[in-house]
Amino acid sequence: MQPGGELGGYLIEAVEREDASVAVLRAHEPHDGRTVTLHVAGEPPGALATVRFLERAHRLGTVEHPNLLGVYDICTLDGRAVAVAEAPSGTRLDELLSRGPMSQTPSVKLARQVASAVDALEEAGAAPPPLTPERIWVDAGGDAHLDGLDAHLGVTPPAASSSASIARLLASMTRDPCDDLELVITRAVEGAYLSAGQLAEELQRVEATRARHRRDTVLTITLCATLVLIIVLLVTLT
Incomplete structure (x- = not known):
């Protein structure tokens, strides 16, 4: 072979x-x-x-x-x-991580997709495979694809919960996570989430909150810049 x-x-x-x-x-x-x-x-x-x-x-x-x-x-x-x-397309996650950790947005996206796939496996009554970078592929669009087959699981189920395993994976591949994400990772490792689906929902909430904060920051900067421009124009006219 x-x-x-x-x-x-x-x-x-x-x-x-x-x-x-x-x-x-x-x-x-x-x-x-x-x-x-x-x-x-x-x-x-x-x-x-x-x-x-x-x-x-x-x-x-x-x-x-x-x-x-x-x-x-x-x-x-x-x-x-x-x-x-x-057959998976794209690049294996371990090869991507050999270049260094990712920024938070793409890493959370991958972890959320893996969590969703694991949730589907568990709902079907199948234990997830070891959640290591060698079993996850990332395609050209940045989407994750999990290889769910594993012969080891025919004998011994994984010891750690799926949520804890995904959280550890996320921690290993994220560069400079925000405080909210660090809290979610810690809680997942401690067993706070009953399923991978719950973890996926929590990760989505963290990213939605982060995106909203970014929009608010951009809006504030834009308003301040506009106000400064108005003041400058008024001073010029007077």
């Missing part, structure tokens, strides 16, 4: 990540001409971990969300259990 190889008719283009439980391959499907990701279970099709992984893949296949990579098919290819999923 290396670039240039083939698996069940799919042409392997790249290995996205690989460990003992799963290999994630970017591959080309000759018949449809589309690029997909192949999540190949590390254990044989009958193994308990593989069965759980495929059950999870079936469940994810029922979830449709704009910030969640979709699952197209679950099958056996060359004797291996495989979930065929949507």
Whole structure:
């Protein structure tokens, strides 16, 4: 399973990540001409971990969300259990963060979208994957796409709450967060939010308040500048 190889008719283009439980391959499907990701279970099709992984893949296949990579098919290819999923576009978040943390507006947008995707997973009864930058892709429009498949979850669920995990991710990728955002992050890590959906709503509120403050500041500056101009004109005329 290396670039240039083939698996069940799919042409392997790249290995996205690989460990003992799963290999994630970017591959080309000759018949449809589309690029997909192949999540190949590390254990044989009958193994308990593989069965759980495929059950999870079936469940994810029922979830449709704009910030969640979709699952197209679950099958056996060359004797291996495989979930065929949507190929992400854009750049992986860990690659973006290697250039340094982001300003608050784009980082909160990404965190809010990830929280919304996680909320959809949890409503479908599927535990979210480890919320690490390696599993999040950012497209050209600045939107997040979460890879919800993870073979590890067939055995052990994540220890931290999804809200706390998202908050830690947000803290790691935000440069100079405002006081309101720091408070939300702290509360999320402490377990104040019962769901990722609640955290998403709170992040939206923080950004709306921040945008309103910016508009008020611009309006105040504009009014002051106008007043100064009027005074200057009056002095000139007199």
